[in-house]
Amino acid sequence: MSAISTKRLQKELAEIRKGCPAGITLLEADDLAVWFLSIEVLGESVYKGEVFSLRFKFGPRYPIESPEVVFVVDNTHQAPIHPHVYSNGHICASILGSEWSPVLSTSAVCITLQSMLASCPKKERPTDNDRYVRTAPLSPKDARFQYHDDTV
Amino acid sequence: MDLTDSDITDPTDFPASLPSLVALDAALRCAVCKDFFKGPVLLTCGHTFCSFCIREALSEHKECPSCRKPVSDQSLHRNTTLEEVVLAFLRARPEILTAVKPPELKRKRARSDSSAVAGPSVHRQDEDVEEASDDEVVEYSPSEGERQRSISPRKSKESTPGSAAPTSFVSCPICIEYMPMIELNEHLDRNCAAPRKKFKADEGKLAWQSLLNGKGKAKEKPRLKNGTKKRSPSPPPTRMVKHNYHIMSEKDIRALLTDASLSTDGSKKAMVARHSHFVTLFNANLDTMRPKSRKELIKELEAWEAGKEMDDRQKKKRKEKVEDTKQYEAANQDQFKSMINSIKSRPKPSSSALTTTSAKFALTATDETKGFFDSSPAPSPPKNLKRDGENEVIVLCDSSDVEAL
Numbered sequence: 001m002s003a004i005s006t007k008r009l010q011k012e013l014a015e016i017r018k019g020c021p022a023g024i025t026l027l028e029a030d031d032l033a034v035w036f037l038s039i040e041v042l043g044e045s046v047y048k049g050e051v052f053s054l055r056f057k058f059g060p061r062y063p064i065e066s067p068e069v070v071f072v073v074d075n076t077h078q079a080p081i082h083p084h085v086y087s088n089g090h091i092c093a094s095i096l097g098s099e100w101s102p103v104l105s106t107s108a109v110c111i112t113l114q115s116m117l118a119s120c121p122k123k124e125r126p127t128d129n130d131r132y133v134r135t136a137p138l139s140p141k142d143a144r145f146q147y148h149d150d151t152v
Numbered sequence: 153m154d155l156t157d158s159d160i161t162d163p164t165d166f167p168a169s170l171p172s173l174v175a176l177d178a179a180l181r182c183a184v185c186k187d188f189f190k191g192p193v194l195l196t197c198g199h200t201f202c203s204f205c206i207r208e209a210l211s212e213h214k215e216c217p218s219c220r221k222p223v224s225d226q227s228l229h230r231n232t233t234l235e236e237v238v239l240a241f242l243r244a245r246p247e248i249l250t251a252v253k254p255p256e257l258k259r260k261r262a263r264s265d266s267s268a269v270a271g272p273s274v275h276r277q278d279e280d281v282e283e284a285s286d287d288e289v290v291e292y293s294p295s296e297g298e299r300q301r302s303i304s305p306r307k308s309k310e311s312t313p314g315s316a317a318p319t320s321f322v323s324c325p326i327c328i329e330y331m332p333m334i335e336l337n338e339h340l341d342r343n344c345a346a347p348r349k350k351f352k353a354d355e356g357k358l359a360w361q362s363l364l365n366g367k368g369k370a371k372e373k374p375r376l377k378n379g380t381k382k383r384s385p386s387p388p389p390t391r392m393v394k395h396n397y398h399i400m401s402e403k404d405i406r407a408l409l410t411d412a413s414l415s416t417d418g419s420k421k422a423m424v425a426r427h428s429h430f431v432t433l434f435n436a437n438l439d440t441m442r443p444k445s446r447k448e449l450i451k452e453l454e455a456w457e458a459g460k461e462m463d464d465r466q467k468k469k470r471k472e473k474v475e476d477t478k479q480y481e482a483a484n485q486d487q488f489k490s491m492i493n494s495i496k497s498r499p500k501p502s503s504s505a506l507t508t509t510s511a512k513f514a515l516t517a518t519d520e521t522k523g524f525f526d527s528s529p530a531p532s533p534p535k536n537l538k539r540d541g542e543n544e545v546i547v548l549c550d551s552s553d554v555e556a557l
Contacts, residue, residue, distance in 0.1 A: 003455075003456075003459075004185050004204075004205070004208075007160065007185065007186075007187060008184075008185050008186050008187075010160045011160055011162055011186045011187075012186070014160060014162050014164070015162060015164060018162075018164050059463075060459070060460065060463040063184060063185075064184075064208050064209055064211075064212050065212065101213075101217040101218070101220070102183070102184040102205070102209050102217045103183040103184060103217045103218050105186075
């Protein structure tokens with residue numbers, strides 16, 4: 001971890017601990033490499049009442065490089081059924097890939113994903129879900145997504 | 153590991169009841185590192201970042217991190233005024249913090265400060281105004297004597313220096329630089345300037361000349377001596393440039409490093425990383441009011457490289473691949489068996505079609521995993537566990553839209 005990423009993550013953590021935006025809670029942050037946060041869509045939406053868990057992995061080049069963000073999929077957690085979220089938890093969102101900017105932060109990512117879920121009119125998986133999940137790399141950062149649909 | 157270090161300052165150090173102060177603190181911070189601007193530079197779009205931060209960011213994307221307008225690192229301009237504003241605010245910050253602290257804490261603070269090393273006693277005229285305007289927050293108004301003591305400019309969360317050994321490191325209350333506590337007073341007396349070191353200006357200049365002009369250095373020198381009038385003793389050092397490393401040979405890169413008196417150890421990749429990081433450090437350093445010496449920069453570079461090596465090693469460890477699958481299977485047989493059993497012993501779903509398919513998936517997964525196992529025990533949906541072309545996956549969220557692209 002370089003000095004800049006350590007310091008920045010410490011600040012972000014302090015900020016998150018002092019108070020998260022509505023619907024977002026810090027579940028676990030034992031170190032400065034992996035954090036778990038839960039997000040929930042507040043208000044009327046197709047995900048009403050569902051709580052999802054996000055895993056953030058920060059590399060040594062954070063915030064210059066984007067963090068790896070996936071929905072946790074295990075016995076107790078499921079990925080939301082959304083046209084940009086694969087059933088293995090990988091998210092197809094431009095801000096996590098080519099559109100990442102170092103001014104974004106953990107809470108900014110959470111808010112973006114929250115609004116991505118909130119604006120979803122119908123629960124469905126991406127059309128190529130099976131194909132992707134079969135061949136998906138371990139980290140979504142190694143997949144080359146094509147971002148084309150900015151309606152949801 | 154203490155994840156929230158005590159020396160991390162944050163806009164929320166100010167009470168939430170004073171949002172204007174929180175906003176002021178936040179406005180003087182770089183959006184990339186979330187720390188106070190260090191050598192701020194202005195971009196053509198009007199946004200400002202620390203020189204180092206923006207140079208690092210530009211090495212990834214040549215655009216402004218805030219508004220995504222295209223930027224080149226040649227178009228960065230020092231923002232000296234903002235740097236002064238930040239320094240002035242840093243001087244005032246501990247005072248404001250003390251002034252707005254609830255009385256309980258403040259009294260405690262004042263007591264512990266009396267045994268502390270006195271910082272520079274910067275008394276601001278407008279402090280009274282500050283306190284007066286926040287009447288409902290600050291009910292406690294210290295007596296003159298007490299206030300004198302309470303205005304030791306330190307961050308609220310820091311440990312008290314009274315408890316610190318003279319050899320321990322402290323952060324300068326003005327420029328937030330780290331140093332042994334015994335050096336702090338001297339440092340403050342120098343107005344936060346770096347200790348004067350015997351820096352041979354000529355040596356550096358020559359190095360840059362040879363770097364920039366190549367062999368022309370020998371000719372250049374006498375002309376300067378005879379022709380031009382005597383220049384100021386230390387002309388502003390020239391900025392270093394990043395080269396197009398991948399078209400350079402290893403020998404060229406080694407020469408570059410030698411010219412900059414950097415180490416030439418390691419692979420070509422390591423050397424390129426070293427040179428390009430040093431260029432960033434060096435150029436960012438020129439944008440600060442108190443530039444560090446070359447020696448300090450090289451030290452920083454070495455620290456960065458050591459950290460990077462450690463990260464790389466950890467990454468390698470994580471990516472360890474199973475070479476001998478047979479042996480791996482034998483060694484982990486127990487675990488595999490228990491996983492297979494746990495899946496087989498799952499209650500079989502009875503009715504709905506959806507659950508039947510997932511049961512079918514579970515069976516397929518068990519069959520497939522006989523030879524090789526993925527780390528995740530979750531069986532559905534079935535995975536083709538042999539991943540070929542792992543990094544070459546092109547994914548379309550919605551294949552119906554592909555033509556539109």
